[in-house]
Amino acid sequence: xxxxxxxxxxxxxxxxxxxxxxxxxxxxxxxxxxxxxxxxxxxxxxxxxxxxxxxxxxxxxxxxxxxxxxxxxxxxxxxxxxxxxxxxxxxxxxxxxxxxxxxxxxxxxxxxxxxxxxxxxxxxxxxxxxxxxxxxxxxxxxxxxxxxxxxxxxxxxxxxxxxxxxxxxxxxxxxxxxxxxxxxxxxxxxxxxxxxxxxxxxxxxxxxxxxxxxxxxxx
Amino acid sequence: xxxxxxxxxxxxxxxxxxxxxxxxxxxxxxxxxxxxxxxxxxxxxxxxxxxxxxxxxxxxxxxxxxxxxxxxxxxxxxxxxxxxxxxxxxxxxxxxxxxxxxxxxxxxxxxxxxxxxxxxxxxxxxxxxxxxxxxxxxxxxxxxxxxxxxxxxxxxxxxxxxxxxxxxxxxxxxxxxxxxxxxxxxxxxxxxxxxxxxxxxxxxxxxxxxxxxxxxxxx
Amino acid sequence: xxxxxxxxxxxxxxxxxxxxxxxxxxxxxxxxxxxxxxxxxxxxxxxxxxxxxxxxxxxxxxxxxxxxxxxxxxxxxxxxxxxxxxxxxxxxxxxxxxxxxxxxxxxxxxxxxxxxxxxxxxxxxxxxxxxxxxxxxxxxxxxxxxxxxxxxxxxxxxxxxxxxxxxxxxxxxxxxxxxxxxxxxxxxxxxxxxxxxxxxxxxxxxxxxxxxxxxxxxxxxxxxxxxxxxxx
Amino acid sequence: xxxxxxxxxxxxxxxxxxxxxxxxxxxxxxxxxxxxxxxxxxxxxxxxxxxxxxxxxxxxxxxxxxxxxxxxxxxxxxxxxxxxxxxxxxxxxxxxxxxxxxxxxxxxxxxxxxxxxxxxxxxxxxxxxxxxxxxxxxxxxxxxxxxxxxxxxxxxxxxxxxxxxxxxxxxxxxxxxxxxxxxxxxxxxxxxxxxxxxxxxxxxxxxxxxxxxxxxxxxxxxxxxxxxxxxx
Numbered sequence: 001x002x003x004x005x006x007x008x009x010x011x012x013x014x015x016x017x018x019x020x021x022x023x024x025x026x027x028x029x030x031x032x033x034x035x036x037x038x039x040x041x042x043x044x045x046x047x048x049x050x051x052x053x054x055x056x057x058x059x060x061x062x063x064x065x066x067x068x069x070x071x072x073x074x075x076x077x078x079x080x081x082x083x084x085x086x087x088x089x090x091x092x093x094x095x096x097x098x099x100x101x102x103x104x105x106x107x108x109x110x111x112x113x114x115x116x117x118x119x120x121x122x123x124x125x126x127x128x129x130x131x132x133x134x135x136x137x138x139x140x141x142x143x144x145x146x147x148x149x150x151x152x153x154x155x156x157x158x159x160x161x162x163x164x165x166x167x168x169x170x171x172x173x174x175x176x177x178x179x180x181x182x183x184x185x186x187x188x189x190x191x192x193x194x195x196x197x198x199x200x201x202x203x204x205x206x207x208x209x210x211x212x213x214x215x216x217x218x219x
Numbered sequence: 220x221x222x223x224x225x226x227x228x229x230x231x232x233x234x235x236x237x238x239x240x241x242x243x244x245x246x247x248x249x250x251x252x253x254x255x256x257x258x259x260x261x262x263x264x265x266x267x268x269x270x271x272x273x274x275x276x277x278x279x280x281x282x283x284x285x286x287x288x289x290x291x292x293x294x295x296x297x298x299x300x301x302x303x304x305x306x307x308x309x310x311x312x313x314x315x316x317x318x319x320x321x322x323x324x325x326x327x328x329x330x331x332x333x334x335x336x337x338x339x340x341x342x343x344x345x346x347x348x349x350x351x352x353x354x355x356x357x358x359x360x361x362x363x364x365x366x367x368x369x370x371x372x373x374x375x376x377x378x379x380x381x382x383x384x385x386x387x388x389x390x391x392x393x394x395x396x397x398x399x400x401x402x403x404x405x406x407x408x409x410x411x412x413x414x415x416x417x418x419x420x421x422x423x424x425x426x427x428x429x430x431x432x433x434x435x436x437x438x
Numbered sequence: 439x440x441x442x443x444x445x446x447x448x449x450x451x452x453x454x455x456x457x458x459x460x461x462x463x464x465x466x467x468x469x470x471x472x473x474x475x476x477x478x479x480x481x482x483x484x485x486x487x488x489x490x491x492x493x494x495x496x497x498x499x500x501x502x503x504x505x506x507x508x509x510x511x512x513x514x515x516x517x518x519x520x521x522x523x524x525x526x527x528x529x530x531x532x533x534x535x536x537x538x539x540x541x542x543x544x545x546x547x548x549x550x551x552x553x554x555x556x557x558x559x560x561x562x563x564x565x566x567x568x569x570x571x572x573x574x575x576x577x578x579x580x581x582x583x584x585x586x587x588x589x590x591x592x593x594x595x596x597x598x599x600x601x602x603x604x605x606x607x608x609x610x611x612x613x614x615x616x617x618x619x620x621x622x623x624x625x626x627x628x629x630x631x632x633x634x635x636x637x638x639x640x641x642x643x644x645x646x647x648x649x650x651x652x653x654x655x656x657x658x659x660x661x662x663x664x665x666x667x668x669x670x
Numbered sequence: 671x672x673x674x675x676x677x678x679x680x681x682x683x684x685x686x687x688x689x690x691x692x693x694x695x696x697x698x699x700x701x702x703x704x705x706x707x708x709x710x711x712x713x714x715x716x717x718x719x720x721x722x723x724x725x726x727x728x729x730x731x732x733x734x735x736x737x738x739x740x741x742x743x744x745x746x747x748x749x750x751x752x753x754x755x756x757x758x759x760x761x762x763x764x765x766x767x768x769x770x771x772x773x774x775x776x777x778x779x780x781x782x783x784x785x786x787x788x789x790x791x792x793x794x795x796x797x798x799x800x801x802x803x804x805x806x807x808x809x810x811x812x813x814x815x816x817x818x819x820x821x822x823x824x825x826x827x828x829x830x831x832x833x834x835x836x837x838x839x840x841x842x843x844x845x846x847x848x849x850x851x852x853x854x855x856x857x858x859x860x861x862x863x864x865x866x867x868x869x870x871x872x873x874x875x876x877x878x879x880x881x882x883x884x885x886x887x888x889x890x891x892x893x894x895x896x897x898x899x900x901x902x
Contacts, residue, residue, distance in 0.1 A: 019673055021881050041673030043835075043881075047541065048467045048614050051879045056669045064470060064661035065612040071468040072667040079674070079835045079868025081879035082610055084617040084645075085467065085493070086549045089542025093560060093786030094853065096881045112565070122526055123538065125518035130568060131542030134561040135786055165565030165581075238441055240649050260441030262603075262649075266773065267699045267846050270647050275901045283702060283893035284844040290700040291899040298442070298603045298636025300647035301842055303849040303877075304699065304725070305781045308774025312554030312792060313621065315649045331797070341758055342770065344750035349800060350774030353793040354554055384797030384813075550790070556809035558782070558790040577788035577818070586809070610874060642842060643875050 001193045002174040007218055008142050010035045011189075012101055012172050015140055016042050023047060023092065023132060025102035026070045028142045032101055043077070045097055047128040049088045052080025069128060089128070092135040100136035102129060104143050104168075106158045109205040111168040111180045113141060114160035126163060133164035145173035145202045152204035154178065154185055175199050177216070184208045189216050220412045221393040226437055227361050229254045230408075231320055231391050234359055235261050242266060242311070242351060244321035245289045247361045251320055262296070264316055266347040268307045271299025288347060308347070311354040319355035321348060323362050323387075325377045328424040330387040330399045332360060333379035345382060352383035364392035364421045371423035373397065373404055394418050396435070403427045408435050442603045444654045445633060449479035452627050452655040456485050456592055459512075463548060463590035463623055464492040465616030468521075469501050469664045471608065473596040473629040475657040480594075481505055489513040491548065491588055493541060493615055498522040500662050509533070515588070517541035521664075540568060543585055545618055550587035552621025552650065557586045593623025596657070597646070600630035601637075604651025605644045613645065620646045629657035674835045676886045677865060681711035684859050684887040688717050688824055691744075695780060695822035695855055696724040697848030700753075701733050701896045703840065705828040705861040707889040712826075713737055721745040723820055725776060725847055730754040732894050741765070747820070749773035753896075772800060775817055777850055782819035784853025784882065789818045825855025828889070829878070832862035833869075836883025837876045845877065852878045861889035 003011065009031035016022065016032075018040045024030050036042055044053040046068040053068055054075035061075055068074045076082065091097060104115040113133055116126040133139055146152050154171065171178040176199045177189040184206040190199055192215050200207055222230065228250035235241065235251075239261045243249050255261055263272040265287040272287055273294035280294055287293045295301065310316060323334040332352055335345040352358055365371050373390065390397040395418045396408040403425040409418055411434050419426055446452050453476060456462070462480070466472030480488070481504050488511050495514050496503035503522045505511050513535035520526055528534035539547070540562045550558055559582035563569050573584040595616045598609035606628055608616055620626050628646075633656050678684050685708060688694070694712070698704030712720070713736050720743050727746050728735035735754045737743050745767035752758055760766040771779070772794045782790055791814035795801050805816040827848045830841035838860055840848055852858050860878075865888050 043674060045881070046611075048470075049611055050873075051881055052873075056667045058669050062663070062666065062668070063610065064663050065610040067468065067470050067611055067664075071470070071664045073663060073665070074667070076610075076873055079833060079837065079880070080873045081837050081876040081881075082613060082873040083876070083879060084545070085541065085614050086545040086618045087879075089545050090781075090785035090853065091879070091881055093542055093546075093562065094784050095786060096784075096853075117567070122520055122530070123536075124520040125516060125538045126540055126568075127518040128541040130540035130566060131562045134564070135542075162566045262442060264649070265843075267702075267843055269641075269843055270649055271641070275899045277901050281895070281898065281900070282842065283895045284842040286700065286702050286843055286896075290702070290896045292895060292897065293899070295641055295842075298601060298605065298648070299641045300605050300644040300649075301641040301845060302644070302647060303777070304773065304846050305777040305850045306647075308777050309549075309553035309621065310647070310649055312774055312778075312794060313552050314554060315552075315621075336799070341752055341762070342768075343752040344748060344770045345772050345800075346750040347773035349772035349798060350794045353796070354774075381798045546785075546787070553778075555778070555790050555792060556812075556814055558787050560787060580788075582788055608874065613874065642840065642845065642877075645874075 001191060003191045006031060008172055008174060010218060011177065011216055012140055012142060013037065015099060016040060020098040021045055023097050023100045027103050029101035029103065047088050047092060049083050049085050050076060050080065052077040089131050092131050095135055095137055097136050099138045100132045101140045101142060102132060104141045105160055106153050106155055107141055107168050107171055108155045108158045109180060109184050111166045112158045113163045113168050114158040115163040117161045129163050133167045139168050141168050141171045143173055145175040152202050154203045154205050156205040175202065187213050189214050191216055220410060222410045225250060227391055227393060229437060230396065230435055231359055231361060232256065234318060235259060239317040240264055242316050242319045246322050248320035248322065266307050266311060268302050268304050269295060269299065271296040308350050311350050314354055314356055316355050318357045319351045320359045320361060321351060323360045324379055325372050325374055326360055326387050326390055327374045327377045328399065328402050328404055330385045331377045332382045332387050333377040334382045336380045348382050352386045358387055360387050360390045362392055364394040371421050373422045373424050375424040394421065406432050408433050410435055442648065444604045444651055445602050446653050446655050449475055449655065452476060452653050453479045453483060455625060456480065456483060458485055459487045460591040461489040461491065463593040463619045464490055464502065465595045465614065465619040467493050467614035469496065469662050471596050471612030471614050471616055472501050473594045474659050476594040476627060476629050477502060477504065481508055486510055487512040491515040491590060493517050493544060494521065495519045495525055498524055513537065515539055517544050545615060547585060547588040548618035548622045551589035552618065555587055557584055559584055588622060590623045593619045593626040595620045595626060595628045597628050597630040599632045599634050599639060600628050600654045601634050601639055603636050604628060604648030604654055605639050606646040607639055607643060608645050617646050621650045625652045626650055627653045629655050631657065631659060674880065676836045676883055677834050678885050678887050681707055681887065684708060684885050685711045685715060687857060688712065688715060690717055691719045692823040693721040693723065695825040695851045696722055696734065697827045697846065697851040699725050699846035701728065701894050703828050703844030703846050703848055704733050705826045706891050708826040708859060708861050709734060709736065713740055718742055719744040723747040723822060725749050725773060726753065727751045727757055730756055747771055749776050777847060779817060779820040780850035780854045783821040784850065787819055789816055791816055820854060822855045825851045825858040827852045827858060827860045829860050829862040831864045831866050831871060832860050832886045833866050833871055835868050836860060836880030836886055837871050838878040839871055839875060840877050849878050853882045857884045858882055859885045861887050863889065863891060
């Protein structure tokens with residue numbers, strides 16, 4: 001069974017470590033905040049200029065001046081810091097964010113990522129994604145393993161304009177956890193009930209399978 | 220009569236304009252603050268990170284955490300801002316300071332200045348002088364016209380290592396006010412009782428004298 | 439205006455000198471922290487062929503979007519646009535130029551512009567369309583792109599509190615691009631929620647020192663929310 | 671240390687990991703805003719061959735000067751040095767390397783180091799000994815020098831108030847180089863006059879967000895004054 005969006009987020013949450021500063025992109029990455037393991041503390045960075053993003057506000061707490069990078073109304077946790085976007089990207093570019101989680105259209109065996117532009121469609125822009133993939137210490141990409149037509153998104157070489165080069169080392173898809181190294185995808189875990197063969201078939205780029213590949217377990 | 224240090228400062232003060240942000244170097248430039256024309260407001264920038272430097276403190280006001288770029292204890296005026304040295308030099312380098320007044324060993328007809336280093340002597344460093352001469356909108360150099368041996372400090376070409384190139388446009392010495400343009404010194408004013416001939420004789424670089432040169436007057 | 443009192447009374451004075459073809463750097467992120475009254479004044483002035491440097495371009499009927507509706511904008515330098523239909527129409531019709539710039543690079547270009555740094559290297563965008571035609575170079579084995587700084591004829595900024603000298607503080611995430619914008623305008627205009635007397639802002643709490651600011655005007659703000667999200 | 675509590679109890683813990691030959695970036699300007707206890711700890715550790723990036727090098731018996739006395743410093747990267755006799759002696763004897771860097775360039779090099787910018791252009795120093803061996807280039811008809819950024823194995827910083835998460839504010843002009851130093855150390859250690867609980871510092875008043883800070887220690891400071899000047 002392919003993972004649900006929530007299960008992908010749950011699996012990504014296992015990449016968190018106590019004391020991590022984390023930037024979560026829009027969509028599935030945002031859900032990761034709901035699955036921080038108990039007893040662990042992480043602090044969320046929002047690239048418009050907030051370190052220590054809290055939950056969405058109650059109606060009484062809503063404040064037009066307190067939003068996140070997705071332009072959603074949010075709150076700040078106790079001990080948060082707020083700063084300019086230049087300072088925010090100094091943090092990101094300077095490698096001070098421990099983990100970035102973001103979506104993508106395509107990733108390839110060189111760790112290249114394409115996530116912001118499909119030629120022929122209107123280009124809305126890359127926002128902070130190029131800075132995030134260039135700056136974070138660790139990046140996890142979340143996406144479906146294949147598009148709705150069954151075409152693999154894990155390629156030998158990205159076909160869309162790139163967001164960043166040689167920067168992705170881990171992908172969590174609905175089918176598998178993949179590491180990228182030495183110019184290949186490495187299958188680390190598979191979704192419950194998903195065979196290595198299916199993953200192999202839906203992975204266009206070179207996939208290395210070493211020994212027994214464990215199945216993810218969810219409580 | 221050559222001008223006194225105080226008179227040089229008084230003459231420099233006539234370069235001030237209402238609403239100017241001004242950086243004053245150590246020595247004679249510091250004295251300029253005492254001669255701001257009445258009814259005029261200027262704000263002093265100190266490059267360690269203070270905009271709105273006030274007078275020296277009373278004994279009761281002394282605070283080790285409140286110093287100027289000369290490491291002297293100072294106060295801040297009402298409406299001052301305090302910031303990092305990076306922000307302070309962003310202001311300076313970005314051309315936001317209206318006027319800088321500083322001393323020099325030598326200035327030449329190209330507007331080059333040498334002010335921080337005499338080979339053979341211990342080099343203590345340029346501090347903020349290189350940034351100031353590269354960044355200020357207007358720079359006034361104060362110095363004696365000649366050294367104690369009678370050698371001119373206004374040269375065809377500086378002999379000492381430079382602090383900045385093509386950046387000086389006005390010099391106030393004990394003998395004269397000089398503007399630099401078109402590769403020459405231009406005599407604008409002379410000290411009371413000092414002849415054009417004396418200034419000419421103590422100016423090694425090309426000096427242009429046009430018409431009658433007015434004498435400075437001090438009340 | 440005498441001394442350092444930068445307060446102007448009317449929006450006309452605030453934006454006096456803005457001319458067709460100029461470049462305006464605007465603070466704000468989405469609809470958050472935008473100088474609403476200054477944008478409205480530009481609409482009222484009808485100034486044309488403007489280049490705007492702003493992370494976003496508002497929505498159809500709010501923010502910089504209202505200038506799109508009047509076709510006053512020639513070019514946008516932004517990281518993310520297209521939150522409104524008119525933008526899309528003008529762009530696809532070739533009526534509007536767009537220079538997409540990564541958000542962090544955009545923020546740094548503004549800061550560099552204000553700080554007298556004409557260009558800097560960043561890893562952001564290396565190997566992507568953003569780097570096309572730009573110099574690249576390795577430092578310590580990593581590839582970087584040379585990016586040039588941005589300055590504007592005007593900068594328009596929203597502050598929370600500004601004193602008469604132009605010292606500003608910003609409120610929460612309405613800070614965003616405002617501090618950098620403030621440094622990068624030949625003429626920087628601050629629209630403040632509240633104007634206070636010098637001395638009311640503590641010197642070390644000031645986000646934008648008054649040296650960067652030319653004019654301050656008392657504003658009033660709708661503060662429209664782009665995406666209201668509530669706790670479940 | 672769990673979660674984001676960065677407070678350490680001893681100076682030994684604060685400087686643990688400092689080794690011979692490392693580069694240390696130090697906040698402070700003259701004797702103002704220097705991390706006195708961390709400097710004393712380095713003296714106690716006896717670590718040798720250190721490179722210090724600091725605007726100044728203290729005086730004979732205070733600030734970084736106490737490390738000169740013990741010959742622990744191999745190299746200084748500074749804008750202004752020589753306020754002490756031992757510095758002069760070591761320099762003239764060839765025992766100490768000095769890399770003079772303009773003050774604003776030094777501040778920007780630290781900031782750039784922390785911000786992931788490997789190099790930037792500045793007009794400062796063009797045509798002077800500082801530019802020797804460096805690339806120069808014209809932008810808009812003006813000449814600039816390419817300067818590379820600086821990072822350190824350690825950064826030592828003095829804050830006024832730091833919370834347990836490492837968020838810091840600085841007091842008056844004791845801020846100086848501390849905020850940039852804080853961003854540029856692989857390990858950044860903050861010595862604070864006062865440690866407060868998270869939430870006591872207002873989010874928009876924080877000068878250094880805790881993400882840059884690895885360790886926080888309660889300090890006590892002599893705060894020696896270098897040049898006492900009084901109103902006449």
